[in-house]
Amino acid sequence: MTDISLPERLRGAEPVRSIRTFARLEYAYTPGRAASRFLNQVTNKRLVGQRCPVCEKVYVPPRGSCPTDGVPTEDEVELGQSGTIVSFCVVNVPFMANLMEIPYVGALIQLDGADIPIMHLIQEVPYDQVHMGMRVEAVWLPDDEIGPTLESIVHFRPNGEPDAPYESYKDNA
Numbered sequence: 001m002t003d004i005s006l007p008e009r010l011r012g013a014e015p016v017r018s019i020r021t022f023a024r025l026e027y028a029y030t031p032g033r034a035a036s037r038f039l040n041q042v043t044n045k046r047l048v049g050q051r052c053p054v055c056e057k058v059y060v061p062p063r064g065s066c067p068t069d070g071v072p073t074e075d076e077v078e079l080g081q082s083g084t085i086v087s088f089c090v091v092n093v094p095f096m097a098n099l100m101e102i103p104y105v106g107a108l109i110q111l112d113g114a115d116i117p118i119m120h121l122i123q124e125v126p127y128d129q130v131h132m133g134m135r136v137e138a139v140w141l142p143d144d145e146i147g148p149t150l151e152s153i154v155h156f157r158p159n160g161e162p163d164a165p166y167e168s169y170k171d172n173a
């Protein structure tokens, strides 16, 4: 079928199916008091959650209140540098701007002392050996590169401890 609406020079040309454009998005993020305290402590390689006075759950990163009980969380709790993998995902899909070599593993890690897992990368172990209950530890950037961001942790790696018992993380699995 000939599209007679096209100029002569475009007839029979390969139809355009996609175009690539460059987008840039700049924004300012205001984390609020609780998250600011947390991020500032990250600059000292400390991971500090907050405990709810009602349900006693320890949140990390803290948001300043318990979403279940609606009360402020002000009691600070220093968390471990190690944690337990409660869930994970093997990523096999490459995408633009992603510098990771695939496959790689993203995991939910319940830090020691916390009741809520954080999401981070798992490295220094073959992807097919990652499993629930695996004990991992934080690997930090060099001291002079650490800033108020969880990206100051490069990734988590196995810490050599035996697997955590399922009971210890079942609420987040």
Ligand SMILES: [Zn+2]
Binding pocket: 052, 053, 054, 055, 056, 057, 066, 067, 068, 069, 070
């Ligand atoms: Zn609570």
